[in-house]
Each structure stands twice: as C-alpha cells, then as structure tokens.
Amino acid sequence: MRLLLLLFTGLLFLCPAAYSQTDKEAISRNVTRYFTAVEKADNQTVMDLTYSRVYELIPREKMREMLENLHSDPEYKITISNNSIKNITEAVLIADTKYAKVDYSFTMVMKINKPEEKKSDKDKFDTRAATTNLFKKMYGESNITYNQPENQYVINIQKQMFAILEPKTQQWTFIGNEKNLKPLLEKILPQ
Template sequence: MKFLSTLFFICFISVSAYSQSHKTILIKEANIYFDYMVKQNFDGVLDYMYPKVFEMAPREQMKAGMQQMFNAEDMTIQFLSNVVTQVTDTKNLEGITYAAIFYSSKMKMTFLTEEEQAEDDKKGFLMFMKATMQTQFGEDNVVEELSTMSLIIDMDATMFAIDDPKYKGWKFLGNDDAMATIVNSVIPESIRTELLNEKE
C-alpha cells in the first residue's frame, strides 16, 4: 500500500511538472511572438504561424496582407501590448499536441485621412469610429485620442498553440473571425471545444 501511495505521488508530481513546464515554455514563446507583433516584424510573426496555413494561403500573400492591413494609406494599426492571462492544459490527437493561450491585447488605430480636416470634423469622425468600435469591443474598451486621431482598444483574445512533430517547436494560430475558416479546417472541432471550455 505504501508503495502504491509513493508511486501515485511520483506520478502526480511528474504530471504537475510537465503541466508547469509546457505552460512556462508557451508563455516564453508567446512573448517572443507578441514582441514581433508589436514591432511589426511580419517575418517573425509568420515564422511562428502553423505552417499548414500556408497550404491554404501562401506565406508571401499573408505577409503582403499584413503589411497592407497595418500600414494602409488611410489608417495604421499598432499593437501596444499583449499579456498572457492563461495557458490551458494540453490535448493530444493523432500525435499532435494542442493548447490554448488566452491573452489581453491593447491596440492603437490611427486615422490618417482626417488630419487636414477642421477640429470639429475630426472629432465628429473619431467619435463615430469610436461608437462603431464599441459595438464590437464594448463601451469601456475603446478610448479616443483626438491629438493623434487614434482609438486605443483593449480586447481579450485567444490563440491556439500547436506542437506538430512535422515542424520544429510550438506554432500559433489566432482564434478570431478572420481566421475562422482556416482554424476550423486545421484544428479538430473536439480539440477546439475542449480547449476553449477551459477558460477560467
């Protein structure tokens, strides 16, 4: 009986250590990925993207899309910060390991086309855009910055982490509306459901 208790204790400690280990690694890797996002190092961001995505959307095409989205003629987008709030336990299916990372993100949208307008017109436009963004992100999560014609947006976000033996290290895949079709085709529904239900 004492032997079984000791064995159970060792197994419990081993499982706990593994859980902490993968979470520590994922937080470290996510922070590198987030740093690339803040610095708009799109090659770095794409290096962390799950390579299966490029079978559906070529890497160069995705890079061009990012460059256009973040640095358009009429608007720029900048990530100010991203902070991991939770890493789930891992799930395994057919030799691939999955986890979900929940994080808070702060983003700045700057509108360029209104810079030459009168102050009242600029304010009217910015307040209209603020109201539009509030419907998506919540009233308390959008703040205007008239001096720079910007909106500061706080949001909660999720991404999946995938450790596939075909590729080196953990890869990431954003879980948002823009990526829904790709995410649904790459990550099994049962895995997505289990991981997202672990949110605290």
Template sequence: MKNSIYLALLLSSFSFAQNRQDLEKNAQKMYDASYNMNFVEVLDLTYPKLFDIVPRDKMLEMLNKTFENETYKVRLVFITPKFIISEIKKIEDKTIDVITYTNAMRITFEQKLTQEKADEIVKAYKETGAYTVVNYEKDRNSFYIEGKSTLLAIADVSTDQQWKFVNYDKRRADMMTKIVGENILKALGL
C-alpha cells in the same frame, strides 16, 4: 512497482510543467514580435497550417500593408500581457491550448477625420463585440482600441512538437475550421 508508478508520475508532472513553461515563453515571444512588428518572427511562430490557406509570403505582405498603408498606421500599444492559459489538452494528434489576454492598438489616420466619420468608425468597432474600449483621440487623429485576444497554441508533427500559434477569431470560423478542424474547435468549446 510503487517506485515505477511514482517515477512515471514525477516525470509526467515535470514534462507538463516544462511544456507549460515553454508555452508561456513562446506566447511572450509571439506577443513581443507582434508589438515590435517583426512579422518574419510572427510568421515563424505561426501554426504552419495557416500557410496552406494563405501562403507565407502573401501573409507577410498582408501584415505589412495592414499595419502601414496610405490610409492609416496600426501600432500595438504595449500592455504587459497577463496570459490566461487554459488546461493543455491532447486532441487527436495535437497538443493544444487556448490563451487569452488583453491587447491594445492605436490606429492613426493619415487624413484628418471628421467627427462624423470618427463616430462611424467607433460604432463599427464596438459593434464587432471584440473590443471593450474604443476611443477616438481627436488630437492624434487616431483610435485607441483594447480588447481580449485569443491565441490557439498548437504542437504537433507539423511543428516538431514545438508550440506555434494562430489567432482565434470567431468571426472567421470557416478559416479556423480549415486550420484546426471542427472537432478540435468543438472540444475546446469554441
């Protein structure tokens, strides 16, 4: 009996460590795909419930247009991410985790901005409360922006128990509720 309990605990801790290791590996894959603008891979790593709200092909189009259009280009600035991984939780039928890390981007405008317009943009980004650094780089006609990013990592039946991700943004709480549900967000303290 003692041996059975010990074996069960050993297997449970091994499974947890393996699950955490997979989580870290897949979070890094998501970060790398985003940095490299490999949006097909980003969408492959995205929690599929998002596509019930925005179809996958539309999401791909939106990502491409957001990162490069007639007005500006967005590029992620490589920062070796230090993922802060919360305790993995089982909530309802999902295994779920909250991951936070620092992310940075540079937005470069095609047309030269006036100082007044640049100041407006800096103010607007700072007012969101999502960014810790917002600097206008006049010589580049760009903005360097840095802040905390939050990913929800989810494994469930729809993902074949593989980790998939969705960006959490409290400013889009209604969409997050549709994706994961209000009870789960509350259980995670979000």
C-alpha cells in the same frame, strides 16, 4: 518495498503536472516571442510562429503581403503594446499534436493620418462616429477611447488563440480563435 511503491505512485502523480507545466512554460515563451514580433512588426517571426497549416489555405507570400500592407498604409498607423497572457489551458494531445488555448490582452493604438473630408450637410457622413460605433460593438464600449486632438483610437482588446505544438518542428505556434476565422479553423483544426 512499501516505501518504494509509495514513492513510485507519488512520481506518477507529479510527472504529469511537471510535464504540463513545461508545456505552459514553452507556450508562454513562444507567446512572448510572438507578442514581441507583433509589436516590432517583425513579420518573418510572426509568420514563423503562425500555425503552419494556415499556409495550406493562405499562401505564405500572400500572408507576407497582407502583413506588410498593414504596416505600410500611410493613412493609418497601428501600434500594439501592453501584451499580457491571462491564461493558458492544459495542453491536450489529439493524434500526434498538442493543443491549448491562450487568453490574452493588449492595447492597440490606431492613429488616423488623413484629415476628415469636408462635405456638405446633405452628403455628410460622420466617419469618426461610425468607426467608433463599430469598435464599440467589436470590443465593448468601455474598451474604446477616441483622442480627438491626436485623431487616434486607443482600444483595449481581450482575445483568445490556439497554441499548437507542431509535430515536425516541436515548436509551439499560434492561430487566433475568432468568429471570423471559424471557416478557416474548421478546415485545419480537429473538431
């Protein structure tokens, strides 16, 4: 009897860890799907893996347009590569929904396809320097490289997103945890 009680107590401690690992594995699988979709510009999959409540505030068609415009702008070509999951927190259950945070990194290459405009010294504004400074402020000086012959920026980016287990679909979906998204996040995530 004592052995049975000891075994049962051991299982109580092991099961939450195993369940938690299952959440992390499921999140990791869907994050990998999401990264692959972003890299391939598979907008439908990106949208399917975006937290559904986002579409309460931004219509799905508007999101599709925004993503298509991002990939079809002839002046810029953006490619994403080297996606890497750095950390996934333990999932937390709030009401009927699970939430976790995912820290990740990737490399973004932004190729500029338009030549710099020739301006008089009086009107000259160094767009490249201004863009470089903006990127340095956003991502850190050591994370930005400008390749002048190719007219492209290589940016190493560290970010965080929320993983949300959708109760209706039982699928992990995502939304960025970024300062500029804070007003949106406050409307659709629990505090």
